[in-house]
Every structure is written in structure tokens, then in C-alpha cells.
Amino acid sequence: MRRTAITMTGAALVVILGLGAGAASAQCTGDCGGDDSVTVDEILTMVNIALRNAAVTACAAGDANADGAITIDEILTAVNNALNGCTAQEIRAFYATLKARAEGHDVEGFLALFAKDYMHHGSDVSQIDIPVVLPTIQTFDFTITGIVIAGDTAQVSGTGTVTFNNGRPAESWAEPDTTGDGPGFGWLKKTADGWRIYGDQVRADAYLMTGHNTSPGDDHYFFRARTESSQPITSVIFSGPGIPDTALTPDPRWGGFTAFAAPSSPTGVGTEYSFTINFADGTQQVLHDTVKSWVPTAPSITITPGEGTATFRWTDVSPSVPGASYYWLEVQDDRGDLWQLDDLPLTRTSAVFNEDGTAQGVLESGKSYVAAITIFDQYDDYAYQRLDFTMP
Ligand SMILES: [Ca+2]
Ligand SMILES: [Ca+2]
DSSP: OHHHHHHTGGGOOOOOOOOOGGGGGOSSTTOTTOSSOOOHHHHHHHHHHHTTSSOGGGGGGGOTTOSSOOOHHHHHHHHHHHHHOHHHHHHHHHHHHHHHHHHTTOHHHHHTTBOTTOOBTTBOGGGGOHHHHGGGEEEEEEEEEEEEEETTEEEEEEEEEEEESSSOOOEEEEESOOSSSSOOTTEEEEETTEEEEOOOOOOOEEEEEEEEEEETTEEEEEEEEEEEOSSOEEEEEEEETTEEEEEOEEOTTTSSEEEEEOOSSOOOTTOEEEEEEEETTSOEEEEEEEOOOOOOOOOOEEEEEOSSOEEEEEOOOGGGSTTEEEEEEEEEETTEEEEEEEEEOTTOOEEETTTTSOOSSOOOTTOEEEEEEEEEETTSOEEEEEEEEEOO
């Protein structure tokens, strides 16, 4: 309707005088009066200026690039603001600033665009590695497809794409990012300093993986529940169908909190489990994750010990594992991890102890060890087989 009004302006040119240059302080193109909204009257004023029926001082806020003239693109921006509100323009400008600071490798300036109480899936701003990643950014683009404003917060949907100057493949992501993988650029909050990245305010990341132990004589399915957070946590309870409520405990190997729980039988894909997280400050959040897959089978492993080394061979079961992603070989002694090969391609079916020189010890004659081969799928759900072996 407001667009129609503009096409009629030729018949209704009204010069509105007396709106001072003070309105130029408004960020909103076309908001001649500085009240944070653009009205049809204000657009008519801009049209009059463009037709030279009025001085640009009649609507300094319409002259977005301050060149003393009002052009069609400035009128179109004002129309957009009339339709979508001035806040949308502020938010678009915010992402332009984000892009400029990212591509300018301005670490301090980029960090300043995060709210002080930013929190996204358990990560605060110190945990998203901006000082490390920003200098490697070539281009940073964010295409906005929608803005929903609620009070002093905004939920922005769109797509971000980043390219890198160090050969790392380009990355794209969608906002709102509900997976927790991204930094939560789609959640904004208006602070005294302007719009800032706020994150989803979820104070922990909680996720459920499924496991399947296929070791001889010990074939069973289980859940591996994990939480991670930048916030101190006092306790986490994992609960849902088929398992007793299970307390997570601090995970010395991977950090965060972990628990294993075995259902009597695998629950269906999509079954929801909850994580009741009690934070040290007395607050609580309940997060959820669902069963995404069960890996039906693990490779069979055979071990051929030799003089100070061992050869591990396994069957490639990836054709019978939907979304199979990679293998992982681990060797442990009685103290724990001795050697591991991570993220092995599915074409690999053998390895020789310490072929990459990363073992934390040697295989000693007469001692017993454990080897495990694990296959992971696209969700990091997994199945493994373990075997003991004794060195000759
Ligand atoms: Ca106005
Ligand atoms: Ca202009």
C-alpha cells in the first residue's frame, strides 16, 4: 500500500519544511523526523527533494551518503524502512560492519560486536577462536532472508559463507544455527552500544551418541551422553526411555561431563532424551537430543604381534553402515591410551604399530594390550570391536 502511495506522489507533492538537519543523526534512511520509523509523508518529502522542489535539509536523514542529493536508491531504502522498520536497516548495517571487520582482520573490532553476555550452546566468546580464525578469512558474507524483532533481541535468518586465505575449504552455514556448530550469528541483542551478537543463550552443549560394542562375548548397544559448557556445572542427569536416570561425571579424556547408559534394547531413531543441567550459580537448563542412528556392525579385527610391533587388520564393513565416515584404531596398555590412528579413510583395512611415530610408548615382550577398531557414521554414532593381545 505504501508503494502505491509513492507512485502517486507526482499528484501530491507536498513540501514539508522545518524538519531540521538534526534528523541526520538518525541511522534510518528516510526517518526525517528521527522517531525510528519512516512514514509516507517522509518519503514524499524525499521525493520532493529529489525533484528539487525542496532543499535536502528538509530531510537530511534521507541523504544516506550525505552527498547533498537524494537519489532513487535512497528513496528505495526509505521505502524498505517504511515497510520493514528502521531496525531492519540497523541490523543490515550491523552485518555489513561484521563483514568489514572480518575481512579487515580486525580482531578487536570483531570481538567488540559480541554482547558481553553472549552465549551460544555453552560457548562464550573466548571459546570460538576468533583471534586464530579471523586472520585466515578471505571473504565473509551473510545474506539475510528474514528478521524477527522481539523487544531488544532479534532473530535473523539467512546464510553465511566464509572463504579462507590458507587453502581451507569455504564454509557455509544457515542461521538460526540450532546445531551449535556455528557461532550463533543469527541471534542479536540491542545493547547501549548498538546491536551485538548474542547467541542462543543456551548455556551448555548436550549431545547423545549411540555406541555398539561387538566384541566377542560382549555384544551390546549403549548411549554415550555428553555435555560441554564454559559455565561451571555441578551436576547433569541424563534421562529418557529405556534407561534409568544417569548422572554424568567429569570426563578426564575429553573434558566436559560424560555418562554411558545401556538401554535394554536400542530405542527408535528420533527418540528424545533429556539432560538436566544444574549450574554452579544455581540455575538449571534442560536440554534435549535424539537418537539419530544405531551402527549395526563393527569391523572384525585380527592382530599379528611381532618383534616389538604388531599388525592390525580389519574387515571393511562400511557398505553395511549407512553414512559410514571413518575408522579409528586404538591400542591401550594397562595405563590407558598407547597409540591411536584417528579418522582413517574407509579404504584402510590395516595398520602397523607406530607407523606414524605418535605412540606414547612401546609394545613390550610378554605384556598384554588391547586393540579396538571403531567405525563412525555421519552422526558420530559408532560401533567397535576390542581384542586383547599379548606380545611374544
Ligand atoms: Ca519518522
Ligand atoms: Ca545521497
